[in-house]
Amino acid sequence: MEKPKVGIFSMSSCEGCLVQVLNLEDKILEMMRSVELVDCRLLGVKKSYDRLDIAIVEGAVMSDEEERELREIRERSKILVALGDCACHGGRFLFKDFKFDSVPVDLPRGLKSFRADPLDKYVKVDYYVYGCPIDGDDFLRLFKELLMGKEYRPAPFNVCAECVLKDNECLLDKGIPCLGPITRGGCGAVCPTSGRRCIGCRGLAEDANVDSLIEIFTKRGIEVPEYLWELKKQVGGGRRG
Amino acid sequence: MERFVVITKEDFTVLLERLLGAYQVIAPVEREGRIFLSYVSDPAEVNMEYKGTTLLPPKRFFFPEVEVLFTYRVTGGRVELYDKLEEVRGAKRALLGVRPCDIKSLEILDKVLIGEYKDPYYAARRDGTLIVGLTCNEPDEYCFCAFTGSGPQASGGFDLLMTDLGDRYLVEIGSDKGERVVNLNLDLFKPASKDEVNEREEMLKRVEAEIRRQELPDLTKVYEAFAKNFDAELWLEYGRRCLACGKCNYVCPTCRCFDVYDEPSLDGSSGKRVRVWDSCHFLSFTRVAGGKVFRSERPSRVKQRIYHKYCYGVDEIGEIECVGCGRCIKVCPAGIDIREAAKRVVEL
Ligand code: SF4
Ligand code: SF4
Ligand code: SF4
Ligand code: SF4
Ligand code: SF4
Numbered sequence: 001m002e003k004p005k006v007g008i009f010s011m012s013s014c015e016g017c018l019v020q021v022l023n024l025e026d027k028i029l030e031m032m033r034s035v036e037l038v039d040c041r042l043l044g045v046k047k048s049y050d051r052l053d054i055a056i057v058e059g060a061v062m063s064d065e066e067e068r069e070l071r072e073i074r075e076r077s078k079i080l081v082a083l084g085d086c087a088c089h090g091g092r093f094l095f096k097d098f099k100f101d102s103v104p105v106d107l108p109r110g111l112k113s114f115r116a117d118p119l120d121k122y123v124k125v126d127y128y129v130y131g132c133p134i135d136g137d138d139f140l141r142l143f144k145e146l147l148m149g150k151e152y153r154p155a156p157f158n159v160c161a162e163c164v165l166k167d168n169e170c171l172l173d174k175g176i177p178c179l180g181p182i183t184r185g186g187c188g189a190v191c192p193t194s195g196r197r198c199i200g201c202r203g204l205a206e207d208a209n210v211d212s213l214i215e216i217f218t219k220r221g222i223e224v225p226e227y228l229w230e231l232k233k234q235v236g237g238g239r240r241g
Numbered sequence: 242m243e244r245f246v247v248i249t250k251e252d253f254t255v256l257l258e259r260l261l262g263a264y265q266v267i268a269p270v271e272r273e274g275r276i277f278l279s280y281v282s283d284p285a286e287v288n289m290e291y292k293g294t295t296l297l298p299p300k301r302f303f304f305p306e307v308e309v310l311f312t313y314r315v316t317g318g319r320v321e322l323y324d325k326l327e328e329v330r331g332a333k334r335a336l337l338g339v340r341p342c343d344i345k346s347l348e349i350l351d352k353v354l355i356g357e358y359k360d361p362y363y364a365a366r367r368d369g370t371l372i373v374g375l376t377c378n379e380p381d382e383y384c385f386c387a388f389t390g391s392g393p394q395a396s397g398g399f400d401l402l403m404t405d406l407g408d409r410y411l412v413e414i415g416s417d418k419g420e421r422v423v424n425l426n427l428d429l430f431k432p433a434s435k436d437e438v439n440e441r442e443e444m445l446k447r448v449e450a451e452i453r454r455q456e457l458p459d460l461t462k463v464y465e466a467f468a469k470n471f472d473a474e475l476w477l478e479y480g481r482r483c484l485a486c487g488k489c490n491y492v493c494p495t496c497r498c499f500d501v502y503d504e505p506s507l508d509g510s511s512g513k514r515v516r517v518w519d520s521c522h523f524l525s526f527t528r529v530a531g532g533k534v535f536r537s538e539r540p541s542r543v544k545q546r547i548y549h550k551y552c553y554g555v556d557e558i559g560e561i562e563c564v565g566c567g568r569c570i571k572v573c574p575a576g577i578d579i580r581e582a583a584k585r586v587v588e589l
Contacts, residue, residue: 030507156525160486181484207485207524
């Protein structure tokens with residue numbers, strides 16, 4: 001059987017998610033034995049190829065050039081994976097201000113405005129690996145599922161679920177504006193477990209209830225930050241029936 | 242053999258040392274002012290003076306949140322299985338400081354997991370574990386076991402049941418296994434006097450009276466009220482508040498829903514089957530092949546949990562499945578209080 005052809009691409013990013021992948025060390029080597037890597041700038045691989053089975057794309061779209069490149073990748077690829085928060089959501093986390101779509105600036109390469117768009121603003125994304133940076137094990141899981149021809153399912157719960165299993169004291173009870181209740185889990189609640197609030201780096205949970213979180217903040221005397229009001233406009237109470 | 246014996250607190254430390262020699266001991270420990278159940282190796286770690294409940298219930302020591310059921314290896318077209326049950330079977334453990342509500346929760350789990358279908362992993366762990374209960378000298382603000390018929394008295398389900406009488410413990414022997422422990426350590430125990438047994442009854446009455454200061458209905462008899470009010474407005478209100486985080490399910494001593502998945506190695510030549518806790522508040526809980534989600538609306542998920550506790554349990558195992566431990570109330574970020582919900586339903 002022919003090995004699946006894989007390409008790894010970067011839009012605008014810090015390449016931190018790719019570093020997470022490379023940090024898998026011997027596992028990444030093993031992984032590369034099951035596939036044919038045909039394109040990866042970071043590893044200096046550039047073979048000639050026509051079609052890709054799996055394209056892994058990291059980073060946000062910040063220029064027309066990148067937009068063109070992304071569309072081209074999509075056309076050649078059977079499966080396209082968005083890797084990391086930049087690719088999944090434009091690198092905004094949840095706690096950032098959602099109001100900007102494009103900020104006028106003078107950038108090198110003749111760019112006139114700043115934008116940071118998620119891949120799915122332009123092309124269809126088949127799978128998302130969330131997080132800033134991503135979790136190496138999540139990526140490994142995705143990879144195995146794809147090789148077996150299965151669906152990859154990201155964690156179905158929010159951060160609180162993993163947090164309570166760590167026997168943590170809830171930060172909300174201490175008046176700290178933790179975003180765990182509306183943030184997609186799978187990170188093992190690393191931030192709350194080390195006493196820092198969740199800032200939503202994995203993006204909105206599947207069934208995020210922003211209305212309720214605002215109510216909870218208010219009830220506990222936690223000031224409701226601007227970005228939550230913005231999020232509320234977008235998702236409100238989620239699926240409430 | 243007497244049903245009641247006493248042991249001084251000093252001698253209890255000696256007993257602990259002996260137990261540590263013969264068993265893997267799980268006991269309440271305190272870290273940063275919070276109480277956990279944990280494996281211990283030193284009597285000094287054990288805290289038998291805690292109030293109320295541990296954050297996570299004892300179920301995780303019988304039905305862990307992540308559990309490898311078996312591993313497999315494919316060699317020359319043959320699949321070899323290695324069942325983890327073998328490892329689970331050998332263990333000899335003692336679980337100390339279990340509250341009456343939690344003792345009751347294990348009895349409920351037994352009915353479900355060693356009932357019509359037998360979960361061998363759970364059953365093996367239950368078999369190999371000595372249960373040493375501890376009655377409450379003081380409830381915490383979330384406790385309501387007196388209304389669910391599961392405390393502060395414990396009527397069974399333990400091997401030994403301790404009560405703190407100040408400088409000593411009164412110990413009730415609840416099984417042959419428990420009796421053996423006492424017999425093997427006769428130098429540490431004395432028969433209990435009538436007064437000491439009465440002292441425990443007085444204490445438990447006091448705790449019960451304190452819990453009963455909350456005005457709640459008899460929660461073992463709310464079935465009809467719930468059945469009538471399935472479409473009541475209040476479920477929409479709870480649904481609007483619920484964050485679908487599932488913390489309430491994870492901390493509930495009787496919730497035991499799980500998901501199972503396979504984790505193959507990269508080349509597919511080996512792998513493992515894993516079982517993890519699930520929660521009926523997750524959208525994925527009722528997602529079936531093709532992507533349809535049966536309980537996509539949040540009120541229906543809130544109802545699933547609460548109805549399971551007060552109605553479906555009665556249908557399935559003949560009793561309610563809430564033991565009044567209050568953990569779900571303590572951890573809910575949205576302040577959803579199952580006591581209050583039940584009271585409101587009864588008053589509708
Ligand atoms: S600390 Fe944050 S993540 Fe943890 S339970 Fe509380 S709100 Fe959820
Ligand atoms: S439903 Fe809540 S109070 Fe009842 S047993 Fe479960 S966690 Fe305890
Ligand atoms: S259905 Fe929900 S409430 Fe019932 S046992 Fe499962 S997780 Fe717990
Ligand atoms: S619910 Fe009852 S048995 Fe459980 S800790 Fe509270 S008082 Fe004790
Ligand atoms: S803990 Fe509260 S908010 Fe979270 S799922 Fe349970 S009821 Fe909903």
